[in-house]
Amino acid sequence: MSDTMKAVRLHAFGGPDVLHYEDAPVPKAESGEVLVRVHAVGLNPPDWYLRDGYRALPPEWQPHPAFPLILGSDISGTVHQLGDGVTNVSVGDEVYAMVRFPADAMRGGKAYAEYVSVPASELALKPAGIGHVEAAAAPMSLLTAWQFLIDLGHEAPNPFQPFPHAPVPLAGRSVLINGAGGGVGHLAVQLARWQGAHVIAVASGKNAALMRDLGVDEFIDYTKAAADEIVRDADLVLDTVGGQAAARFLKTLKRGGALFPVFPLGFDAHDEAARLGITVSSTQVRSSGSQLAQASRLLADGTVRVVIDSTFPLAEAARAHARAEAGGIQGKIVLTVD
Numbered sequence: 001m002s003d004t005m006k007a008v009r010l011h012a013f014g015g016p017d018v019l020h021y022e023d024a025p026v027p028k029a030e031s032g033e034v035l036v037r038v039h040a041v042g043l044n045p046p047d048w049y050l051r052d053g054y055r056a057l058p059p060e061w062q063p064h065p066a067f068p069l070i071l072g073s074d075i076s077g078t079v080h081q082l083g084d085g086v087t088n089v090s091v092g093d094e095v096y097a098m099v100r101f102p103a104d105a106m107r108g109g110k111a112y113a114e115y116v117s118v119p120a121s122e123l124a125l126k127p128a129g130i131g132h133v134e135a136a137a138a139p140m141s142l143l144t145a146w147q148f149l150i151d152l153g154h155e156a157p158n159p160f161q162p163f164p165h166a167p168v169p170l171a172g173r174s175v176l177i178n179g180a181g182g183g184v185g186h187l188a189v190q191l192a193r194w195q196g197a198h199v200i201a202v203a204s205g206k207n208a209a210l211m212r213d214l215g216v217d218e219f220i221d222y223t224k225a226a227a228d229e230i231v232r233d234a235d236l237v238l239d240t241v242g243g244q245a246a247a248r249f250l251k252t253l254k255r256g257g258a259l260f261p262v263f264p265l266g267f268d269a270h271d272e273a274a275r276l277g278i279t280v281s282s283t284q285v286r287s288s289g290s291q292l293a294q295a296s297r298l299l300a301d302g303t304v305r306v307v308i309d310s311t312f313p314l315a316e317a318a319r320a321h322a323r324a325e326a327g328g329i330q331g332k333i334v335l336t337v338d
């Protein structure tokens with residue numbers, strides 16, 4: 001095998017045009033790792049945040065990684081080589097993973113490439129019956145929805161708050177999901193339905209038909225009506241848009257309810273939440289092969305469907321980032337690798 005592969009690298013931070021399709025060294029599978037031949041790469045917001053140098057963060061938090069760097073965390077592919085001590089997969093297995101997140105969040109998970117090395121503990125077998133495009137689209141969005149709604153699954157410190165995030169019961173509860181057409185949102189809708197929640201989906205009007213297909217109980221087009229003026233007495237709001245504006249959802253919740261901003265930076269209504277008796281909690285998604293293995297059966301039997309917004313060849317990663325910047329993503333953007 002050649003020791004050179006194609007990858008998309010950046011040599012400086014900037015807009016989509018800093019993404020260059022070029023030769024790069026094939027990574028090694030170190031002890032406990034697996035070298036995966038990548039077939040598809042799922043895109044996520046941290047990809048464009050890092051491409052742009054996390055400009056929205058205060059300067060002291062901005063990363064200073066070594067260039068060139070390779071973005072990307074979510075992959076589906078085939079096991080090519082095993083590092084020492086790996087026993088959970090074999091060469092030729094089809095696998096999917098979210099690679100080293102948040103460990104490599106500030107220097108790139110190296111997934112925009114023909115090969116990537118992945119800690120074996122972060123891999124799961126690709127769900128039977130779905131393609132590499134759908135499998136690569138799932139990991140970060142699905143693990144986020146899973147860790148917020150179903151099971152946190154780890155004891156690592158929470159960077160957003162001094163206490164661990166804890167999911168709340170969903171069966172028979174009223175759950176509002178904001179940003180329901182996006183990557184995290186459309187999977188969260190399906191996990192909440194699977195758990196037996198009454199789901200109120202909030203998204204722009206073009207998502208109405210999709211939301212009906214996914215079986216939501218109520219749909220609110222936020223371009224026509226403000227969900228916070230309509231909904232009352234919900235048990236849980238999962239706000240995948242988040243930020244300061246998440247505070248408007250406090251009045252949609254009953255006392256004892258919970259507000260989970262998936263993007264918690266800027267949220268500053270903790271005093272009001274305490275006065276209303278509402279728990280506010282967030283967390284940072286973490287790689288987990290075992291949770292992907294649990295979720296695999298839901299993807300395999302169609303309980304959870306991954307919606308694809310668009311696909312682009314790896315060589316056209318810059319176009320894929322431009323698509324993301326245009327906004328209004330329905331489901332996921334995926335890069336395909338020959």
Ligand SMILES: NC(=O)c1ccc[n+]([C@@H]2O[C@H](COP(=O)([O-])OP(=O)(O)OC[C@H]3O[C@@H](n4cnc5c(N)ncnc54)[C@H](OP(=O)(O)O)[C@@H]3O)[C@@H](O)[C@H]2O)c1
Pocket residue numbers: 044045046140141144178179180181182183184185202203204207222240241262263283284285327328329330331
């Ligand atoms: N805590 C964590 O570890 C974690 C993990 C994953 C993601 N995140 C964060 O969560 C956010 C969502 O991620 P994602 O991957 O789901 O992004 P995404 O795929 O871009 O989805 C965002 C969705 O929000 C919708 N939206 C935009 N403005 C809205 C508004 N005012 N009201 C309702 N919906 C609105 C967008 O479409 P329409 O406008 O067409 O409806 C889009 O579908 C990002 O900020 C990301 O950084 C955090």
